[in-house]
Amino acid sequence: MTATRRPAPVKAVHSWALHRTLGSFVAAGAMPMGGLPAGGGGGLALLDLPAELARRGYGAFQLAHFYLPSTDPGYLAELRAALTAADVQLECFLIDDGDPSDTIGAAPGEDWISGWLDIAVALGAPRARVVAGKSEPTPLRLDASARVLRRLADRHPELRVVTENWHALLPNADAVIALLERTEDRVGFLADLGNWRGPGKYDELARVAHLAETCQAKVRMADTGLDVEDYRRSLGVLRDAGYAGPLAMVYDGPDPDEWGHLDQAYAVVTEVFG
Numbered sequence: 001m002t003a004t005r006r007p008a009p010v011k012a013v014h015s016w017a018l019h020r021t022l023g024s025f026v027a028a029g030a031m032p033m034g035g036l037p038a039g040g041g042g043g044l045a046l047l048d049l050p051a052e053l054a055r056r057g058y059g060a061f062q063l064a065h066f067y068l069p070s071t072d073p074g075y076l077a078e079l080r081a082a083l084t085a086a087d088v089q090l091e092c093f094l095i096d097d098g099d100p101s102d103t104i105g106a107a108p109g110e111d112w113i114s115g116w117l118d119i120a121v122a123l124g125a126p127r128a129r130v131v132a133g134k135s136e137p138t139p140l141r142l143d144a145s146a147r148v149l150r151r152l153a154d155r156h157p158e159l160r161v162v163t164e165n166w167h168a169l170l171p172n173a174d175a176v177i178a179l180l181e182r183t184e185d186r187v188g189f190l191a192d193l194g195n196w197r198g199p200g201k202y203d204e205l206a207r208v209a210h211l212a213e214t215c216q217a218k219v220r221m222a223d224t225g226l227d228v229e230d231y232r233r234s235l236g237v238l239r240d241a242g243y244a245g246p247l248a249m250v251y252d253g254p255d256p257d258e259w260g261h262l263d264q265a266y267a268v269v270t271e272v273f274g
Helices: 046-055 073-086 110-123 139-155 173-182 201-211 228-240 258-273
Strands: 012-014 060-064 089-095 127-130 160-164 188-192 212-218 247-250
Touching: 046 073, 060 247, 073 110, 089 110, 110 127, 110 139, 127 212, 139 160, 139 173, 160 212, 173 201, 188 201, 201 212, 201 228, 212 228, 228 258, 247 258
Parallel strands: 012 060, 012 247, 060 089, 089 127, 127 160, 160 188, 188 212, 212 247
Antiparallel strands: none
C-alpha cells in the first residue's frame, strides 16, 4: 500500500525576509512608537514585488504595513491589481506598531490601528495581524488588550483579525491562551516560530500550535548557516498539531542573499510538510 503524500505547502514569505531587497524602506510616520527608523529606498518597488514573487514560485506573502510608500486609495488599488495579475495572495497584512494593552495613551490609539485595518480590507487581505501588547502580562493588561482586539474585529467583519506570540504581553503559551480566551474567538492566532527561544520553546509552541491560523516560519542561523535542526523541529511541532495554514518564511540573517536562503528554508518546509 502506497502512503499518501500531502501536497507541498504554497511557497510563501514574510516581507521582512525581503527587507534588503525592498531597499530597507520604512515609510515616514508608519512607526510612531519608534521601532524602526524611517528611510531607505532604492530597492525593488513594492508594486513590482508581486510579479517577482510569482517569477520565483511564490503564491502568497505577508506584508508589513510600513513598506507601503503611500496609503492613497489609487496606490492601494494599483497594488491590489498587481497582486491579482501575478496570482499572488496577500494572505496577511501586518500592523507592526501600536499597543492595545496601553491604558495611559502612550501608544497610537485604537483608531490608528483601525485605519490600518481599513487598508488591509482595501488590499483584499483575508486577515490582518495586530500586536497584542508591549508590556509584561498582567490580568488588567490582558483584559485591556482583549477589549480593544474584540472591538477592532467587530469593526472589521470582512477581516479575520489575528494576533501573534510577539512582544512582552505574550511571552509564553499561558499568556497567549489567556488572551485568546478573553477575545471569545473573535480574534485568531498567528504562530511565529522565531519569537520564543530556549529549550522549552518547542513545548510552548506545542501548547498553542493547534490554535494557529497562519504562521511566520522563521529560520534561525547557526555558525554554519541555517539552523536546519531547529527549523525541522519547530515545523514538526506545527505538523504534528495538524496545522494546514500558510507558512510565510522569514530569514533575516547577516548574509544579504535573501532569496537564496529562503529557497534553502523552503526545502526544509517541503521536507517536513511534503
